[in-house]
Amino acid sequence: MAGILTYALHDDEGNFNKNSLGAISESKKLADQIGGNAGVMVVGDISDEACASLGNWGAAKVYRAKDVPEGLAQPIVDAMAKVIQDEGFSYALFGGGLLGFEIGAGLTARLGAGVTMEVTQVKVQDGKLVAERPILQDSQIADVGYVSEPGIIIGRLNAFDTVESGGTAEVVDVQVELSSWSTKATMVQRGEQRGADVNIEDADILVGGGRGLGAAEGFKQCEELAEAMGGAVAATRAVVDAGWYPYSTQIGQTGKTVAPKLYLAAGISGAIQHKVGMQSSENILAINKDQNAPIFEFSDLGVVGDLHKIVPKLTEAIKAKKGG
């Protein structure tokens, strides 16, 4: 069977991840074209109803491994490798996100399978899947084919749209024997929130700060500008990791995805990991002192200059304009 197996990630309450649902819809679409089924791997104690509900996004069959823990990749590699081999799946497809990368990479080694990551689109050529992967800072798109089965496809964050069909999936339980090394990493604490919870996803205007701010104190000028504009402040992963700003404001690969009316990027270079979280913004304005920063390649207005000089004056100008 030329089917496609995906993995549905869920949080501790059993809510499925949006990128996983997108991957299910994408695999349903592709499986129809290559004459196979969309299978979904679910680990942990998830109810029959919840598993069956994945049919709404296109799953034909859900393989549930109740005893396999959620949250770390290697036990899930064991589970997916078994299902791929037992059921003869031709491809495994993952939505964006850290676990998808790790599981996909683990399957590559386990099954001797080809892998393509950061995939933005998948197409069918001669009954086989071909993955489109942007390379060299998105300056070219490589069409990558697989010389043998199974093939592993790891999508870029939000590459695959969810499509609801109202269907119901068949649910089967699978028994998985974990590899000895898969049990040697254990979760101590999952999903810890650090810093205040700010809802940046609903803001019409976001001022994003990056390493170019120079220090945690640099965020003060972003906050003042955001306040003047009636917006909120967001941050890149680099500055969140550095402890300059709370995780709840992080945009990109492992953070949130936003599409405000205006995204004003201050001191953000525009690395792919950040870009995927904000590229759908209606208007992108970037201020950066490095004229070669990749952000200028996808901003609508790029300002090459020192943000420490520009941002405070911009804040004053906007205040004056609004006041008058």
Place this chain on the structure above:
Amino acid sequence: MKICVLVKEVPDAAVQKRIDSNTMRLDRSGEKNLNPFDTHAIEAAMQIKEGGAIPVEEVVAVTMGPDSAVRALHKAVALGADRSVHLSDDALAGSDVCATGYSLAKVLESESPDLVLLGQQSDDGECYTIGAVVADHLQMPSLTQVIKIDVTDGKLRCERQAEYGYDTVEVELPAVISVGDAINEPRYPSLKAIMGAKKKPLDGKATADVGIDGGQVGEAGSKTSVLALNPPPAKEAGEIIEDEDTNETVEKIVAWLDERKLI
């Protein structure tokens, strides 16, 4: 214990990269440098060694690549590694992720490390995946994108950001850990270390020396192939302002915002 750090030579970030249209591979000529993410992995190794929570006998830098990759090893040694291993063989050219991970696992196997560290991504494209591929071949637990490592009771306590926030994970040794750039601030090598780097031992290895099956590597042994390269869908280039007079610049920005009804 013995720590192996996987390092890679990548084209310098300042150099325009291109694909060789004949081979469909990245043109690796021109200025090269040690992958910036790998300097964080070396620093993490040095901090574990200097931290004293677990005795570290040796830090070994390991790379796979053409002759020129020796420079990346020299840099790694200047940053603190005790010696280095260079896997180099014409048979490896054109290896995809699957073949590269297998080859690196074989050369690491010959070193029997207690901990393998690497940068979470390389500047030239193989993002996030190599660590997990290597770990499965070595049958070791693994974690990627780690931003904090503490050694307690002979185990690693690692932190990272995952889909739902920060995860804390305990990992038994031996293990493969890939680190993010937030984990530390790499030190600058001293002039003495740079001068002494070429004197530290460097082992050259060919595929046969570490038991690599030639059928599983190189372009012929790879499981993916690049079928075509296309330009991305064209996006209209944005307007660029060079800030010469900040008052003028701010006026232009405000006008631009106003035009789009964003104020």
